[in-house]
Amino acid sequence: MPTRLEPAPVMVERMVSSDPASSPSTSLESAPVIFDIRGLNVYYRDFHAVADTDLDIHQNEITALIGPSGCGKSTVLRCFNRMNDLIDGARVEGRVLYHGIDLYGPAVDAVEVRRRIGMVFQKPNPFPKSIYDNIVFGPKVAGWKGNLDDLVEESLRRAALWDEVKDKLESSALDLSGGQQQRLCIARAIATSPDVVLMDEPCSALDPIATYRIETLMRELKERYTIVVVTHNMQQAARVSDRTAFFSVDVGTQGQRTGRLVEYDSTDQVFTAPSLKETEDYITGRFG
Amino acid sequence: MQARNVLGTSAPLDLSGDPRRLRKERNVRWLFLSAAVFTILVSVAIVLSLVGEAVAFLQSIASEIDEGLGSLMADGWFPRRDRFDLRTIIWHTLSVSIIAMLVATPLGLGAAVYLSEYARPGVRRVLKPVLEVLAGIPSVVLGYFALRFITPDILRNLWDTAQQSNLMAAGIGVGILIIPLVSSVSEDAMQAVPRALREASYGLGAKKWHTSVRVVFPAALSGIVAALILGLSRAIGETMVVAIAAGATGGSLLQLNPLYGGQTMTGAMASLAIGSDQVAGGVAAFQSLFFVGLLLFLMTLVLNIGSERLVRRFRQRY
Numbered sequence: 292m293p294t295r296l297e298p299a300p301v302m303v304e305r306m307v308s309s310d311p312a313s314s315p316s317t318s319l320e321s322a323p324v325i326f327d328i329r330g331l332n333v334y335y336r337d338f339h340a341v342a343d344t345d346l347d348i349h350q351n352e353i354t355a356l357i358g359p360s361g362c363g364k365s366t367v368l369r370c371f372n373r374m375n376d377l378i379d380g381a382r383v384e385g386r387v388l389y390h391g392i393d394l395y396g397p398a399v400d401a402v403e404v405r406r407r408i409g410m411v412f413q414k415p416n417p418f419p420k421s422i423y424d425n426i427v428f429g430p431k432v433a434g435w436k437g438n439l440d441d442l443v444e445e446s447l448r449r450a451a452l453w454d455e456v457k458d459k460l461e462s463s464a465l466d467l468s469g470g471q472q473q474r475l476c477i478a479r480a481i482a483t484s485p486d487v488v489l490m491d492e493p494c495s496a497l498d499p500i501a502t503y504r505i506e507t508l509m510r511e512l513k514e515r516y517t518i519v520v521v522t523h524n525m526q527q528a529a530r531v532s533d534r535t536a537f538f539s540v541d542v543g544t545q546g547q548r549t550g551r552l553v554e555y556d557s558t559d560q561v562f563t564a565p566s567l568k569e570t571e572d573y574i575t576g577r578f579g
Numbered sequence: 580m581q582a583r584n585v586l587g588t589s590a591p592l593d594l595s596g597d598p599r600r601l602r603k604e605r606n607v608r609w610l611f612l613s614a615a616v617f618t619i620l621v622s623v624a625i626v627l628s629l630v631g632e633a634v635a636f637l638q639s640i641a642s643e644i645d646e647g648l649g650s651l652m653a654d655g656w657f658p659r660r661d662r663f664d665l666r667t668i669i670w671h672t673l674s675v676s677i678i679a680m681l682v683a684t685p686l687g688l689g690a691a692v693y694l695s696e697y698a699r700p701g702v703r704r705v706l707k708p709v710l711e712v713l714a715g716i717p718s719v720v721l722g723y724f725a726l727r728f729i730t731p732d733i734l735r736n737l738w739d740t741a742q743q744s745n746l747m748a749a750g751i752g753v754g755i756l757i758i759p760l761v762s763s764v765s766e767d768a769m770q771a772v773p774r775a776l777r778e779a780s781y782g783l784g785a786k787k788w789h790t791s792v793r794v795v796f797p798a799a800l801s802g803i804v805a806a807l808i809l810g811l812s813r814a815i816g817e818t819m820v821v822a823i824a825a826g827a828t829g830g831s832l833l834q835l836n837p838l839y840g841g842q843t844m845t846g847a848m849a850s851l852a853i854g855s856d857q858v859a860g861g862v863a864a865f866q867s868l869f870f871v872g873l874l875l876f877l878m879t880l881v882l883n884i885g886s887e888r889l890v891r892r893f894r895q896r897y
Contacts, residue, residue: 372782374778374781374782377777377778377781379699379700402784402785404784405781405782405784406783406784407784409782409783410778410782412778412779412782416773416775416776416778416779417779418779418780418798419776419797419798420797428780428783428785428793429783429785432784432785432786432793476779479779479783480782480783483783483784
């Protein structure tokens with residue numbers, strides 16, 4: 292159970308952020324803000340994993356979270372759909388407003404949140420079931436009543452996997468290649484018609500060709516969904532994302548490592564003219 | 580070839596090793612080998628003696644009893660009256676085992692799902708050892724529990740026709756006895772399901788219930804089936820609870836109603852062995868003990884082989 296310090300604000304009227312610290316300075320046309328994160332701190336028991344992070348996520352954009360290992364970018368991502376709830380001893384403080392509702396508020400059910408905010412993981416993790424059953428799992432547990440066959444076809448088409456698997460929908464998902472499995476996981480995530488798709492290093496277990504296909508797919512998917520992607524691969528962030536958030540690690544006196552957001556801007560800005568030396572060092576490979 | 584050693588003197592390079600150490604390693608190897616061989620020999624000896632005495636039993640009833648082998652299908656199991664009806668004791672064993680599984684399956688699997696999926700780590704740290712203590716209760720204690728509590732306080736309140744000793748009470752007692760086995764083995768199987776599968780399920784908006792039942796349970800099915808079969812063979816072989824609570828120490832007629840007393844295979848063997856049915860030197864009666872023992876051995880063997888097959892068929896890769 293996450294604990295909160297502050298009471299949940301009810302429907303904050305703040306769809307577009309005016310906070311200069313968390314908004315890109317350059318000319319990305321301002322899409323509506325979906326996630327408005329203020330003063331986010333995450334702890335695992337005594338370990339302070341992420342400190343004082345403010346971040347806006349904009350609709351139908353791809354936002355990349357980059358940074359060295361242990362900088363808390365995955366931890367931040369997992370606050371967006373309350374996956375941190377599953378970790379014993381995890382504690383989230385601050386506000387994670389989703390369409391103005393605090394996801395960590397008392398009246399919010401994590402299950403309801405995850406039906407709107409889907410997730411794709413680092414290592415492809417299809418269920419040991421058929422391809423078909425993988426896709427229909429989410430809609431079925433949500434009690435969705437509709438034509439499952441159509442849903443399976445549509446989801447697989449959107450994930451650019453339909454042509455490869457249409458003749459073997461009943462065979463095991465584990466017989467697919469790694470790249471196909473990851474596209475299946477994307478199809479499975481969008482089958483529940485989410486609003487946002489979170490991707491936690493979705494290509495780190497894939498070869499370059501499979502990676503290329505996933506990146507192409509991400510650009511197509513952002514027409515319909517808002518995507519937040521954590522990546523270790525800076526070229527990937529540069530290639531696919533509209534905005535980039537650079538996280539770094541502060542090492543404390545006793546060696547405790549706490550992640551924090553260093554710079555957040557349009558991807559063009561971060562990669563061509565970062566405002567901070569620390570970002571530039573990381574981007575150019577002098578650090579991390 | 581000569582090499583210079585650390586002292587700077589040149590002695591012949593010898594890599595053949597210390598002979599004393601080599602001898603010691605050989606001896607240790609023999610020690611462990613003989614332990615393994617001894618265990619195998621004992622098992623073989625047990626099976627051989629079972630088979631030998633069982634054959635002797637068949638020969639003696641064929642030659643010395645009027646009904647011959649027909650006494651294996653006589654009216655009831657009364658060894659001292661030369662009536663060795665196998666159907667009676669096999670059916671009683673089955674009915675006790677079925678009742679035991681009806682108790683242990685829902686409770687054992689329910690406890691396993693709770694411990695693996697629902698319990699917080701702190702709760703699990705306390706509950707798991709408690710459950711394992713239950714496994715350490717001597718079965719003779721559970722036998723008296725069945726006799727003095729389950730029958731008078733539960734069964735007789737539900738059905739006043741229940742006899743003082745009955746198969747139902749014994750079945751419930753055996754069921755309680757095997758709950759820890761079923762839950763502990765199946766909980767291990769569920770814990771072995773990778774975290775990534777649970778995250779996939781929760782990430783799709785599945786509740787705990789759906790994650791447990793549709794993801795974790797099927798992925799752990801092979802281990803769960805193994806747990807149930809292990810429980811079943813334990814139930815078939817359990818002796819003390821049925822000897823005390825199932826009753827009918829002097830022999831028994833075939834009882835289809837589990838509320839009446841009856842001898843199971845193990846119960847029959849126990850009363851033959853301790854002489855509570857007052858077997859007075861009847862050779863065939865005493866030898867029947869080995870014959871029933873061989874049957875029990877074959878039943879559990881078939882179950883174990885069957886479970887191996889089932890486990891392999893159900894195994895989900897993950």
